[in-house]
Amino acid sequence: MSIAPSVPHVIDRATCTALDAADPLAGHRDLFDLPEGVVYLDGNSLGALPRATAAHVQRVIAEEWGTGLIRSWNDAGWFTKPVDLGDRIAPLIGASAGEVVLGDSTSASLFQVAVAAARLRPERRVIVSERGNFPTDLYVLESVQELLGEPARPLERRLVDDEGPTLADVLGEDVTVVVLTHVNYRTGRMYDMAEVTRQVHAAGAIMVWDLCHSVGAVPVDLNGAGADFAIGCTYKYLNGGPGSPSFVWVAERHQAAARPAITGWHGHAKPFDFDVEYAPAPGVTRFRVGTPQLLSVAALEASLDIWRDVDMDLLREKSLRLTELFISLVDSRLAPWGVEVVTPRQSARRGSQVALRAGVADGYAVMQALIERGVIGDFRAPDLMRFGFTPLYVSHADVWDAVAVLEDILSTEVWREPRYARRGAVT
Ligand SMILES: Cc1ncc(COP(=O)(O)O)c(C=O)c1O
Numbered sequence: 001m002s003i004a005p006s007v008p009h010v011i012d013r014a015t016c017t018a019l020d021a022a023d024p025l026a027g028h029r030d031l032f033d034l035p036e037g038v039v040y041l042d043g044n045s046l047g048a049l050p051r052a053t054a055a056h057v058q059r060v061i062a063e064e065w066g067t068g069l070i071r072s073w074n075d076a077g078w079f080t081k082p083v084d085l086g087d088r089i090a091p092l093i094g095a096s097a098g099e100v101v102l103g104d105s106t107s108a109s110l111f112q113v114a115v116a117a118a119r120l121r122p123e124r125r126v127i128v129s130e131r132g133n134f135p136t137d138l139y140v141l142e143s144v145q146e147l148l149g150e151p152a153r154p155l156e157r158r159l160v161d162d163e164g165p166t167l168a169d170v171l172g173e174d175v176t177v178v179v180l181t182h183v184n185y186r187t188g189r190m191y192d193m194a195e196v197t198r199q200v201h202a203a204g205a206i207m208v209w210d211l212c213h214s215v216g217a218v219p220v221d222l223n224g225a226g227a228d229f230a231i232g233c234t235y236k237y238l239n240g241g242p243g244s245p246s247f248v249w250v251a252e253r254h255q256a257a258a259r260p261a262i263t264g265w266h267g268h269a270k271p272f273d274f275d276v277e278y279a280p281a282p283g284v285t286r287f288r289v290g291t292p293q294l295l296s297v298a299a300l301e302a303s304l305d306i307w308r309d310v311d312m313d314l315l316r317e318k319s320l321r322l323t324e325l326f327i328s329l330v331d332s333r334l335a336p337w338g339v340e341v342v343t344p345r346q347s348a349r350r351g352s353q354v355a356l357r358a359g360v361a362d363g364y365a366v367m368q369a370l371i372e373r374g375v376i377g378d379f380r381a382p383d384l385m386r387f388g389f390t391p392l393y394v395s396h397a398d399v400w401d402a403v404a405v406l407e408d409i410l411s412t413e414v415w416r417e418p419r420y421a422r423r424g425a426v427t
């Protein structure tokens, strides 16, 4: 695969519009309902609204719910939707049919999967994750510790980072599961999935990947990497809408032995036998819990249609072109204010987002000023401005415009106005 970003050396806005004119993915932007005048660089938190979603959800409400009523569990295929849509996510993450199923929230799915993973290595007593992981993953692992730890044999949680201890430092015969997020939510740094999985397996441990910031953003090959379990969300780059369901991937070789944390009736082998005893469904279906949120599932179904004809190599090429373009414009135009690129410059180590430290300015205030001017990114405490580049709807001209507004905010020092000062919770 060619991943040469091919950003020309001398860049002006006309260069960016020329890149857009030559962009094979440019047409996909029309599949989204983005507000006029907005440069949307926060699809790494909540993806944009696909044009087809409202009508599809409206049809599900009116026809399947309104008219079909209870019959729709069979007639509209409601009962098997989590498995059917799992099969549609599978090609985006290098999974086979029958390996992916929709879950509840990502947090709940991680609990479901991490417990199952740890139970595959019960004699080992250390769970490893990363200090910079998205906090919910770390909190969930505390619950796994509590659930599976015994007074005489507690489970320990060890956190690694680049300053040490590193993953290589802690991997040993006592490690049961390693839980890492493939693309870091703050820095956008991406792990080499195959290499890390190999290291973890060499220590005899189980590898669980969080794909929240990878699925739909970068090509992922779980089976190629030989990973064991994965979870992810669908409301970021898959554009499933706020609160759309998570997904769970379990490698086929683990499915028969895997014992999920929560054994609900939708994961039962024969849910409509209403047995008193639990018997797991075959395959990944046992990771289902209870009634799926079908209106959110419907919104996701509409957004997944967009992925039928997306070439993931082209997607990656465009993603790298956008992030490369952004980084070079930041370097060339924002140096006077000490703006620093935190995301790795090596393209193989970068997801589809870029984080900046604001230098002499207050990043929070700068981000509020940007948002007021229609350039929507976000801020992650203590000091990072984050910009997500969703290749399906962000253009090269958007990148140019975003940096131009950023330069203006820094040079006029408008960010110093009191209305941009930090207050309350931020998303
Ligand atoms: C890496 C990662 N994991 C998990 C989550 C969230 O989990 P949930 O969908 O349960 O809110 C996020 C973002 O919200 C995330 O960035």
Ligand SMILES: Nc1c(O)cccc1C(=O)C[C@H](N)C(=O)O
Binding pocket: 044, 045, 046, 134, 185, 186, 212, 427
């Ligand atoms: N999931 C979110 C939510 O429920 C509320 C606000 C933001 C989010 C996000 O997705 C945040 C995101 N995971 C992040 O990378 O920071």
